[in-house]
Amino acid sequence: AQKVTQAQTEISVVEKEDVTLDCVYETRDTTYYLFWYKQPPSGELVFLIRRNSFDEQNEISGRYSWNFQKSTSSFNFTITASQVVDSAVYFCALSEPFYNTDKLIFGTGTRLQVFP
Amino acid sequence: NAGVTQTPKFRVLKTGQSMTLLCAQDMNHEYMYWYRQDPGMGLRLIHYSVGEGTTAKGEVPDGYNVSRLKKQNFLLGLESAAPSQTSVYFCAIHDRVGDQPQHFGDGTRLSIL
Numbered sequence: 001a002q003k004v005t006q007a008q009t010e011i012s013v014v015e016k017e018d019v020t021l022d023c024v025y026e027t028r029d030t031t032y033y034l035f036w037y038k039q040p041p042s043g044e045l046v047f048l049i050r051r052n053s054f055d056e057q058n059e060i061s062g063r064y065s066w067n068f069q070k071s072t073s074s075f076n077f078t079i080t081a082s083q084v085v086d087s088a089v090y091f092c093a094l095s096e097p098f099y100n101t102d103k104l105i106f107g108t109g110t111r112l113q114v115f116p
Numbered sequence: 117n118a119g120v121t122q123t124p125k126f127r128v129l130k131t132g133q134s135m136t137l138l139c140a141q142d143m144n145h146e147y148m149y150w151y152r153q154d155p156g157m158g159l160r161l162i163h164y165s166v167g168e169g170t171t172a173k174g175e176v177p178d179g180y181n182v183s184r185l186k187k188q189n190f191l192l193g194l195e196s197a198a199p200s201q202t203s204v205y206f207c208a209i210h211d212r213v214g215d216q217p218q219h220f221g222d223g224t225r226l227s228i229l
Contacts, residue, residue, distance in 0.1 A: 033217075091159070104159070108157060
């Protein structure tokens with residue numbers, strides 16, 4: 001079965017704290033993509049990263065970093081030195097291109113609140 | 117979001133009324149999708165299209181119909197709106213050949229009374 005689990009419904013931190021958002025996935029295929037999207041209070045969905053199943057290298061982009069571990073089926077997202085502007089809902093998602101639709105299967109999201 | 121325009125942005129309907137949501141793209145992508153977002157549920161796929169003239173059901177298709185008569189437009193219809201269809205609707209486009217991630221519109225907030 002395909003499934004994405006974001007067990008953390010809501011996280012609150014104080015500015016400059018580091019925070020990790022967890023994502024665990026289930027897939028029926030060996031070839032798949034994992035994504036993170038950000039949804040700020042204004043409501044739009046902002047693409048952050050896509051990682052394919054054959055690339056387990058961690059990625060860093062500024063204050064953002066992602067840790068992909070196939071052994072635990074996890075794709076966790078860490079924000080270093082969080083800022084108020086990071087306050088948003090973050091979604092992890094999965095797609096399986098073999099089945100030729102590339103539809104996204106989303107987790108239920110984690111609401112991050114960063115307080116000054 | 118550049119490239120994907122959803123119309124309207126907000127709408128209030130009464131139960132039983134019908135309406136059509138329009139998703140228009142100017143990026144010439146083959147794949148288009150309609151998702152709905154409900155509190156605590158994430159986004160769920162309603163219908164999708166892999167090319168002009170084709171449509172297929174997603175995870176939650178009941179109560180909706182779609183059409184893709186032109187490549188650039190993907191229409192989502194509610195024939196008889198129900199309060200359970202109160203949601204935020206997102207359209208997405210995808211360039212499979214160019215191997216790009218899905219690109220979302222800004223959403224349509226729909227309330228059904």
